[in-house]
Amino acid sequence: MIEGARWRRWVFFYLPLTAFVVSLLFPFYWMIVTAVRPDNELYRPWNAPNYAPFWTLHPTLEHVRDLLNDTLFGTWMLNTMLISLAATAISLFCGLLAGYALARLKFPFAGSIGTGIFITYLVPQTLLFIPLSDIIRNFHLGDSPWALILTYPTFLIPFCTWLMMGYFKSIPKELEECARIDGAPRWKAMLYIIFPVAIPGILSAGIFAFTLSWNEFIYALVFLSSPEQKTVPVGVTSELVRGDVFYWGELMAGALLGSIPVAFVYSFFVEYYVSGITGSVKG
Amino acid sequence: MAQVVISSLNKKYDEVHAVKDVNLDIRNKEFVVLVGPSGCGKTTTLRMVAGLESITSGRIMIDDTVVNDLPPMDRDIAMVFQNYALYPHMSVYDNMAFGLKMRKFAKAEIDKRVREAGDVLGIQELLKRKPRQLSGGQRQRVALGRAIVRHPRVFLFDEPLSNLDAKLRVQMRVELKKLHERLGTTAIYVTHDQVEAMTLGDRVVVMRDGRVQQVGEPLELYNQPTNRFVAGFIGSPAMNFASVRIHQESSAVWATGEGIRVKLPPAQAARLTPYSGNEVALGVRPEDMRIAAEADSGEMTIDAEVEVVERLGSEILLDVKVGAATMVASVDPTVTAKMHDRLRLSLNPDRLHFFDNTSEAAI
Numbered sequence: 001m002i003e004g005a006r007w008r009r010w011v012f013f014y015l016p017l018t019a020f021v022v023s024l025l026f027p028f029y030w031m032i033v034t035a036v037r038p039d040n041e042l043y044r045p046w047n048a049p050n051y052a053p054f055w056t057l058h059p060t061l062e063h064v065r066d067l068l069n070d071t072l073f074g075t076w077m078l079n080t081m082l083i084s085l086a087a088t089a090i091s092l093f094c095g096l097l098a099g100y101a102l103a104r105l106k107f108p109f110a111g112s113i114g115t116g117i118f119i120t121y122l123v124p125q126t127l128l129f130i131p132l133s134d135i136i137r138n139f140h141l142g143d144s145p146w147a148l149i150l151t152y153p154t155f156l157i158p159f160c161t162w163l164m165m166g167y168f169k170s171i172p173k174e175l176e177e178c179a180r181i182d183g184a185p186r187w188k189a190m191l192y193i194i195f196p197v198a199i200p201g202i203l204s205a206g207i208f209a210f211t212l213s214w215n216e217f218i219y220a221l222v223f224l225s226s227p228e229q230k231t232v233p234v235g236v237t238s239e240l241v242r243g244d245v246f247y248w249g250e251l252m253a254g255a256l257l258g259s260i261p262v263a264f265v266y267s268f269f270v271e272y273y274v275s276g277i278t279g280s281v282k283g
Numbered sequence: 284m285a286q287v288v289i290s291s292l293n294k295k296y297d298e299v300h301a302v303k304d305v306n307l308d309i310r311n312k313e314f315v316v317l318v319g320p321s322g323c324g325k326t327t328t329l330r331m332v333a334g335l336e337s338i339t340s341g342r343i344m345i346d347d348t349v350v351n352d353l354p355p356m357d358r359d360i361a362m363v364f365q366n367y368a369l370y371p372h373m374s375v376y377d378n379m380a381f382g383l384k385m386r387k388f389a390k391a392e393i394d395k396r397v398r399e400a401g402d403v404l405g406i407q408e409l410l411k412r413k414p415r416q417l418s419g420g421q422r423q424r425v426a427l428g429r430a431i432v433r434h435p436r437v438f439l440f441d442e443p444l445s446n447l448d449a450k451l452r453v454q455m456r457v458e459l460k461k462l463h464e465r466l467g468t469t470a471i472y473v474t475h476d477q478v479e480a481m482t483l484g485d486r487v488v489v490m491r492d493g494r495v496q497q498v499g500e501p502l503e504l505y506n507q508p509t510n511r512f513v514a515g516f517i518g519s520p521a522m523n524f525a526s527v528r529i530h531q532e533s534s535a536v537w538a539t540g541e542g543i544r545v546k547l548p549p550a551q552a553a554r555l556t557p558y559s560g561n562e563v564a565l566g567v568r569p570e571d572m573r574i575a576a577e578a579d580s581g582e583m584t585i586d587a588e589v590e591v592v593e594r595l596g597s598e599i600l601l602d603v604k605v606g607a608a609t610m611v612a613s614v615d616p617t618v619t620a621k622m623h624d625r626l627r628l629s630l631n632p633d634r635l636h637f638f639d640n641t642s643e644a645a646i
Contacts, residue, residue, distance in 0.1 A: 174368035177335050181355045181362050182382035182429070192381075196372045 034252040035063055042248055063249030064257070073254060075228055076235035081261070083145050083231060084213040087152035091209050094153065095160025096202065100190060102161065103168035104176070114165065121158035128154065129222050136223055147223035148231070152213045159212070160205045167201030168194065203269050211262050232258040285346045285359075285436035285469050286311045287332065292341035294327050294493075301327045303493040305341070309471065314463050316472045316484035319516070324493035325473045326441055332471060333362050333439050345436060356385075361430035362439040365446060367422045369414035369429075376410040379429045386433075400428040403462070420451045427459075431466060438470040444479065456482060477517050481505070489513045511564060511643040514636055520569045520600060522636070523610035527565045529558045538565055538637070541606025546582035548632045554646055555637060563646065566636035569600065572612040574620070575629035585610070585628045589620050603628070 034042065036059040044051055067073050101107075102114045132151055133142075141147045171194060179189035195202070220234040227239060236254035240247045287309040294302035302324040309315045317325040330336040332343055334355035343350050350358050361382070370378050376397055383393045401407040404424040414422060423443065430438055443459075444452045460483055463470055474480055480487045481501040489496040489504065489512070497509045508514035514522045527540040536552035536559070538545045543565065547555060555563070575584055587603035587610065594616070601612045601620055612628055620626060637646040 172366060172368060174364040174366055175370060177333075177355070178362065178364060178368040178429075179370070179381070179385075180335075181333060181358075181360060182433070183356045183385035184381075185354070185356065188385065193370055197370070199372075 031252045031255055034248055035256050036060060037249065038062065039249060063253040067250045067253045067257070071239055071250070071254075072227055072230070072235065073232075073257070076230050076232045077258070077261075079145060079229065080214060080231040080233075080258075083148045083152070084210050086145075086149045087156060087213045088206055088209040090149070091153045091156035091160045092202065092206050094157045095164050095205060095209075096195070098157070098161040099164025099166075100168055100194070102165045104173075114162075117158045117161050121155060121162065125155060125218050129218055132219070133222055142223060143225050143229050145229070148213075148216070148219055151219050151223065152216060156209045156212060160209055163205045163208070164198070164201055167198055167204075171197055207265055207269055210265060214258075214262055286313075287437060287469060287471065288342075288344040289328070289332070290342045290344075292328065292331065292343065293339045294324070294331060294336065295339045301493050302331070305490075305493075305495055307488060307495070307498070309469060312467045312469055314470045314472065314483060314485045315488060316474060316480040316486075317488045317490060318474055318477055318480035318484075319490035319496075321475055322492075323490040325475075325488075325490050328490075329439055329441055329471060329473045332437070333360060334358050358437075359435050360437045360439055361433050361435040362441065363426045363430050363443045365442040367414075367426040367443075367446075369422055369425055371414050373413075374410065375406065375412055375414070375417070375425050375428075378414065378425055379432050382429065382433045396432045396434075397428075400432045403431065403465070404428050419447050420455065423447060423455060427462070431462070431468075434468075436469065438468050438472075440470065440472040442474055443472075445474070445476070452479075459483060478519060481517065487517075489516060491516075507645070508566075508636065509645050511566065511638040511645075514566050514638070514645070518568055520611045520613065522566045522568050523572075523608075523612075524638075525565050525567075525605060525608050525610070526562055526640075528562055529555050529560065531556070531559055538563070540565070541608070542586040543605065544581065544584055545630065545635065547635075551635065551637065558639075558646065562640055564638040564640055564643075566638060567610075567630055568634065569611045569613040571631040571634040572610075572614070572628045573631075574614055574618055575627040579627075579629050583630045583632055585630065587612075587626060587628055589622055589624045589626065592620055592622060 033054070033056060037056045038058050038060045039062075041052075041056055041058065046053075098117070102110055102117075132154070136142050136147050136151070141150065175193055175197065176189045179193045180186065184192065215233060216231075217233045220231045221238070224230050224234065227235065230238065232254065236251060236258065240251045240254065287307075289305055289307040289309075292302055292305040292307075293300070305324075305328055307315075317328060319325050327336060331338050332350075334350065334353060338351050345358060345360075370381065373381065379397045379400060380393050383396060388396075397410070398407070401410055404427055406421060406424050406428060409417060409421060409425070414425065417425065423446075426443070440459075444455050447455060456479060463483075472479075472483060474483075481504075484501055486498060487501055487504055488498045491512050497504060497513045499507075504513060504517045508517065511524070515524070525540050525543055527538040527543055527545070529536065529538055531537070536547045536555055538547060538555070545565070572585070585605055587601075587605045589601055590604050590609065591602040593600040593602070597616060598613050599616055599618055599620070601614055601618075603610050603612060603626075614620075638644065639646055
């Protein structure tokens with residue numbers, strides 16, 4: 001907190017905070033307003049006398065209805081859910097084991113392998129999708145969920161590994177040593193002691209991996225082509241923008257519904273999430 | 284119940300030779316304390332006994348088994364760590380039961396042993412709590428409980444009291460001693476605190492730079508230190524050292540230095556005669572100095588100037604200047620010395636220590 005006079009608190013704390021909150025939340029507000037605004041208001045020119053872009057007096061669910069009835073939105077949601085969950089599960093499993101190994105086991109080149117994994121995370125997807133699409137074609141995986149379930153881990157595993165490695169390093173080594181003296185072989189010490197203690201870190205990695213796969217755009221755009229295979233981000237933008245016609249109402253309704261699962265996951269685990277990113281274990 | 288035999292034990296990290304040729308014979312039911320300044324190799328030695336650190340060369344035997352290559356779980360030992368290392372997600376009960384569960388004990392036996400340990404340590408009411416709901420002292424007890432439920436052959440303690448505040452530390456020290464008395468399990472205890480070492484140990488091992496300096500019963504270390512390091516490390520306040528020259532004068536052997544003039548008693552005179560004409564280090568403990576009375580001869584004295592007077596109630600510590608050196612004398616609480624007083628201190632002739640200046644060994 002800022003100490004001192006009242007005006008100082010306003011100038012250095014409340015005003016910047018308000019500006020920050022408003023600029024962060026405004027796009028969401030815009031999305032909601034657009035989703036419930038009737039078409040005749042949406043396409044009203046800006047110089048019309050009753051032009052009111054920031055609110056609507058006639059909210060409607062017509063766009064949501066259209067989205068659910070006239071598009072494959074439900075299928076897209078299911079696809080996205082399935083792909084995100086599968087990719088997250090694979091990445092979390094690999095990331096946990098790799099992160100543990102890098103943090104705790106002594107083996108040659110452990111340091112450089114860790115750095116190597118991190119560097120692969122830095123290679124941009126816009127560059128990787130070209131060779132990856134070649135691989136997808138060779139394995140005949142194109143236009144199926146497997147194309148994404150198997151390619152998302154290419155960026156999720158490095159991320160999970162790195163995050164888990166950091167978290168494992170913050171857990172006192174003695175916990176594990178004590179378990180091993182107590183009679184647990186290494187894998188049991190890992191399973192019964194280290195993993196339960198690392199739950200905040202595991203949840204953070206899981207939530208983050210889930211969000212990344214849920215929002216992923218470029219691989220989904222390139223590797224999937226038929227409408228019934230698409231994920232929400234790709235489906236919404238490719239099926240609701242026809243030529244130069246933007247179906248703004250449905251687009252925003254799709255974006256709104258599509259962000260609900262992620263928002264739900266975050267709000268549910270937010271405490272774990274924060275302690276996973278910032279915290280360590282106290283003995 | 285077991286004996287531990289450590290022979291020619293070495294530990295080398297890439298650059299550092301952390302433990303050098305340690306030989307130690309720990310008898311059944313003995314409480315042995317490894318003590319030394321930080322980085323002296325005491326913890327590394329303990330961790331090698333535990334199996335948490337690989338052995339570069341040498342041999343560790345528990346009873347008749349060489350345990351060099353046994354994993355920690357197969358050595359039948361229990362260890363208490365400095366930070367307690369309680370499993371934060373488990374209740375106190377589960378913390379203590381974990382080792383027994385891993386060893387596939389029957390449920391009833393586990394329950395019996397955990398409750399027994401709870402009784403011994405006075406933590407029966409805490410069994411359902413989580414470690415984070417406990418105070419430092421309670422955590423310490425749980426860590427002890429986790430070690431004793433297993434009835435291991437050897438207890439290993441790695442500075443278990445150093446995270447406690449001073450008062451609690453003294454209390455736990457006493458309880459540890461009682462606990463050892465009661466269980467009679469062989470114990471190896473690592474600490475950097477020489478008071479802990481002296482009070483707890485049946486025998487104390489003083490280490491420095493990876494080497495054992497001296498092994499002995501507490502009073503043996505105090506009365507007959509083998510070298511200057513042990514002499515200075517054991518005892519509080521620490522032993523005073525001064526450089527003195529040995530010379531013969533009218534058929535007696537004298538040690539003299541700035542402000543110091545000591546006529547050596549016959550036994551020491553004989554040992555120091557070969558050093559005649561050379562410098563050696565004189566060591567004298569603060570408690571072996573007193574303010575000289577009128578009647579004292581001038582044959583066993585130090586002339587000093589008082590720099591600081593520390594009144595501790597039961598004694599007074601005088602920080603005095605002797606020549607260029609400073610010394611501490613522990614004197615009777617009735618003494619009325621003030622700062623900058625010049626006074627003459629008398630030494631206890633039977634309790635003088637002399638050390639070779641190059642080898643630092645006791646003479």
